[in-house]
Amino acid sequence: MEIAKAFGIVLKKYRTNKGFSQEKLALMCNLDRTYIGLLERAQRQPSLTTIFKICKVLEVRPSEFINEIENIIHQHKK
């Protein structure tokens, strides 16, 4: 389980929990529609500021978001 994959899983989880489409989330984050899709499919690695942008819109603390990524990685390590 790589980091990008874990990020994509957590991103999709928070996005769908909010009921946002990829396009709506992208608009709210000032990001491109296709880029959100790329992130969820683990074909891009976000930068620090992009993580903060997305977390703000999804109303989750970045540290909590990252914490979930760590959990997924560790739980897949064995």
Place this chain on the structure above:
Amino acid sequence: MEIAKAFGIVLKKYRTNKGFSQEKLALMCNLDRTYIGLLERAQRQPSLTTIFKICKVLEVRPSEFINEIENIIHQHKK
């Protein structure tokens, strides 16, 4: 207070606490010597995997690292 600046502050704090030079940290992370300096001077934004690489070497959970960034940002907001 921008995100990159807060990241630089936290990075330098953890690095010096470990007693590492920029160059030694870079070697241990498989990153470039000058790049660590750029991060500390807030002239670069790390990607997600770079954050995880650095945190592993500094023996800190990424979520804890990010949490400190959030604290610095919020405390400088007013």
Place this chain on the structure above:
DNA sequence: CACCACCGATGACTATAGTCGGTCGAAGCT
């Protein structure tokens, strides 16, 4: 059927992350 919202995917592009090799100055030590 047609239309719609949503998403996957692609190619080409611009902006920036990250590398490499080097110079420089400050501080410490002999």
Place this chain on the structure above:
DNA sequence: AGCTTCGACCGACTATAGTCATCGGTGGTG
């Protein structure tokens, strides 16, 4: 006076983040 370690800084490079326009597929609904 040298020598060394550290970090700031530079110019030029390669790799990748992030944008944009577009096409296609799927599932729902009138």
